[in-house]
Amino acid sequence: MKTQLSTKEVASLLNITETTVKRWSEAGKLPCTKTLGGHRKFYINDILKFAEENSFPITGVIPPPLSSKQLKNLEFGVYTKNYQLVADIFKIEALQGDKAGLENLLLYLYRNHVQFTTIIDEVLHPALARIGELWQEKTIDVDQEHLSSTAVKEALIRLGSVLFHKNPNGLNAICACVEGELHDIGIIAISYALEIEGFQVTSLGIDTPFKSLKTYIQKHKPKLVCLSATSPEIPKSKFKEAVREIAELTHSYNGKIICGGIYSNLFAKEDLQVDLIAYSTTDTIEFVKNVFKLKPGKKHKINNK
Numbered sequence: 001m002k003t004q005l006s007t008k009e010v011a012s013l014l015n016i017t018e019t020t021v022k023r024w025s026e027a028g029k030l031p032c033t034k035t036l037g038g039h040r041k042f043y044i045n046d047i048l049k050f051a052e053e054n055s056f057p058i059t060g061v062i063p064p065p066l067s068s069k070q071l072k073n074l075e076f077g078v079y080t081k082n083y084q085l086v087a088d089i090f091k092i093e094a095l096q097g098d099k100a101g102l103e104n105l106l107l108y109l110y111r112n113h114v115q116f117t118t119i120i121d122e123v124l125h126p127a128l129a130r131i132g133e134l135w136q137e138k139t140i141d142v143d144q145e146h147l148s149s150t151a152v153k154e155a156l157i158r159l160g161s162v163l164f165h166k167n168p169n170g171l172n173a174i175c176a177c178v179e180g181e182l183h184d185i186g187i188i189a190i191s192y193a194l195e196i197e198g199f200q201v202t203s204l205g206i207d208t209p210f211k212s213l214k215t216y217i218q219k220h221k222p223k224l225v226c227l228s229a230t231s232p233e234i235p236k237s238k239f240k241e242a243v244r245e246i247a248e249l250t251h252s253y254n255g256k257i258i259c260g261g262i263y264s265n266l267f268a269k270e271d272l273q274v275d276l277i278a279y280s281t282t283d284t285i286e287f288v289k290n291v292f293k294l295k296p297g298k299k300h301k302i303n304n305k
Contacts (some may be wrong), residue, residue, distance in 0.1 A: 004033075004041045013047060013111065014056065040135060044107075046162045058078040064104030074105075078112050083122035084243060090129040094148040095140070102155035107162065108174035109285060116163060116196060121190045129183065130247050142267060147204065153185050160192045163194040169198035173224035176204035176213060178239070187228035192276075192283050197294055199224070229263040239263070240271060247273040256291055258284055 004128040008021045009019070010030070024030040025040055030050055031038045050056065065075060070089050077085030084130075093101040109119050128149065150298065163205070175191040177184050184206045191201045204216065217225060225246065232239065243259060250257045259267075260278035269277045278284045 005041075005047065005154075006042055007040050010042050010047060014051070015298070017229055019127065021270045032164075033125050040226050044162045048111075048162065052164050056133055057137070061277070064101065065110045066101075066105075074108070078109065078114065080244070083114075083118065084126070087123045087126040089122050089131075091130050094127055094131060094152050095144065095150045096145075097147040099151045099154050103158045106155055106159045110162070117193055117280075117282045117285055120193070124152065124156070124189070127282075149183075149185065153188070156185065156188060156192075160188075163192055163196055166198040168200065169292070169294060171198070171223045172200045172202070173219070173226060174202045174204060174216060174220070174222045175226045176208040178204040178213075178232055178234075179207060179209050179242070180234040181261070181263075182206050183230045184228070186230065187226065190226050190260065190284055192290070194224070194226070194282050199290065210246065211248055215237065217246065217249055217255075221255065222250075223255050224290070225255060225257040227251050227257070227264070228261045229259065230261040236266070240267065243272045243274065246301045247287055258287065260284065 005013065007018050011021045014021070021030065022040070025032045025042075030042060031046045032042045034040055064074075066089065070092075073085045074089055076279075077089075079081060090105060092241070093105060098126065106119065109123065114123075131145060131148050134140045135142060162175065173185045173194050175194070175202070177187055187203070190201050194201050202216075202220075206211070213227075227243065227246070229239065247257045249250050256275045258276045258278050259272055259274050261271075264272075264277055265279060267277065269275065276283070276287045278287070281290075
């Protein structure tokens with residue numbers, strides 16, 4: 001994924017003149033670096049941060065390399081918020097294992113002000129679900145399913161490097177796949193969504209033993225615990241007992257605990273004694289905002305003169 005932009009590309013992205021970009025750069029409003037030849041280079045994250053902090057719309061977008069038909073569907077899908085069209089394109093790129101195409105597509109959506117939670121819930125997850133169905137139907141082999149999920153995961157991680165984060169909110173969280181769970185795309189998405197909201201997030205990764213989870217929670221007392229269970233190779237009784245113990249520990253210091261993933265969705269929150277059974281990234285973030293009373297960061301106007 002391209003992480004630096006030229007003066008011309010920044011001007012296109014912000015829909016302003018190159019002269020304005022240079023003037024803001026010289027005034028220190030737009031951070032940049034210079035090549036040995038004296039050409040300005042701007043980091044995407046700096047541009048997105050500038051736009052967010054100053055309520056400046058990003059109206060110009062460089063589309064990803066797609067066929068003419070795909071590009072029309074992509075633009076129409078984004079404009080009309082018909083994200084099923086976008087998910088279909090994402091699925092095709094994923095089945096090809098096209099990491100660069102997936103990276104560009106995710107960045108295109110993000111630059112077009114599609115919320116990160118929407119990207120995850122209405123584009124990435126439906127595409128992966130359909131790929132999983134194709135494997136179950138034996139339409140594709142397991143190696144292609146693995147190739148697709150690996151490409152999606154790498155593209156998501158690349159997108160994570162350019163996501164704009166709000167100011168730290170003073171809250172810490174841990175995100176982990178439970179013991180026996182080897183699929184981590186969902187929990188990676190949750191960790192990024194929390195970081196966007198200003199959380200300090202520790203990711204414990206896949207197949208985290210319940211004993212290790214309890215030890216970490218006891219030591220660090222995170223305000224929020226997020227667990228992912230899609231298809232862990234453990235009995236329901238063991239899962240239920242272990243999660244209830246972790247929930248009791250988390251609640252002992254007034255922390256909150258969320259469980260998500262297909263396996264978790266088989267239970268009611270009362271069964272696990274958790275605060276939320278999450279069915280989507282959007283569910284999780286809305287719950288977190290309400291419980292921790294998170295408010296939007298203060299926006300500032302910029303003087304264009």
